[in-house]
Amino acid sequence: MRDKVFALIDCNAFYVSCERVFNPKLNSRPVVALSNNDGCIISRSKEAKALGIKMGVPLFKVKDIVEKEKVVVFSSNYTLYADMSRRVMNIISSSSPYTEIYSIDEAFVELSSLPIDYESYAHQLRQTILQHTGIPVSIGIASTKTLAKVANHKAKKDDSLNGVCSLVNYNNIDQILELTEVGDVWGVGRRLSKKLINHGIHNAKLLKNCSDSWIRKMMSVNGLKTITELRGISCIPLEEYSMTRKSCCTTRSFGKLLTNLEDIEQAVTTFARRAAERIRSESLAASCVSVFVRTNPFDKKSAYYSNGASRTLSHPTHDSITIIETALLLTKRIFKNNYQYKKAGVLLSGLCDESEIQETLFEKNYNQNSDLMSAIDAINYRYGRDTLQMASECKVGNWKQKRENCTRNYTTQIDRLLLV
DNA sequence: TCTGGGGTCCTAGGACCC
């Protein structure tokens, strides 16, 4: 059997690149994009990285650098990023029949059965994506997904490579692995990398040469897969067909601290409605609803409280009304007075396809709202996602998030088109 | 003052069964 060949296409500083497409003046300036609620930095341009701004750091901790160096800061605009991602992924999908969309800014492609020169394919694809969307990407090519990640990393760092790095037929992979920090290996996170470094395993070459049994003990079966892949044996397959999800949750930090049950109920209603809408859009139904609330864990001065509760429904449903009623019941159960709440969330689990819902013996008309839900979904699709809400929500709820520097939805709303 | 959100998988340990 022929060896596999995986290409990993990864967008460079994706959220920042999306913003730059619509504002080219930012092209050589330091730019960052923030997480929800303008909390942490989750995307950085090359210039911002060079200033020492780390991934995931809270904005307030780098405020001095941001001000002094005039770093441009964006609130995240997921509507825009999702649409730009769709465009990039469409180009990738049409370039090869074997594609896996791995995340909003990454895709794997399996190339071994295609009669092409891998590196020319990659350069061509990169050029097409840039030309059609304005998004720069880097491409790593290797015989396993884990090695393709390593190659991609190198393609990003080494400017002389023009954004493409292939390890196929490359005979000194060990040298590259030696220069790869163990924490940069796909599948080795913060905790494991600390543990491994304590045992003297600080780069990918050392990790690759560990014994199977030791790795099994340290990192469980996933670690075994990782080191096998580093040795060039593919054991994490391409997943062309996305698995149906097993859970769906909506959670948010609040823009300000909440103390009232009523305010939290408003937020939970919105979270429950959004989650219900999402599973309906995927033709799924939930059999269990969970709710959690918590205060701010970083605030050491105020009392900490965190609690959650779940309820299994008598039958799976995607009806917003049932899901919201259940969520509110659970909220009342876990809410306690005299705490300052920072975050809440709703989790729908036990998901099944809507066509597989079993009828119940004793309840009638349990699906009576389905026409109503379809009508609500159609209206919200046409006029914007929060056009129709539940009465227990509130348009300007106290929980609403901070989003101080958000760009327009240039590509998804006709009245928000870029003006030239 | 200010610290994201949405997922998946694995394991250990407890409860329970015969």
Next chain:
DNA sequence: TCTGGGGTCCTAGGACCC
């Protein structure tokens, strides 16, 4: 006083990814 062996299922917690 002495107290088996072999299972399954569920859950909480820990790890990872982006």
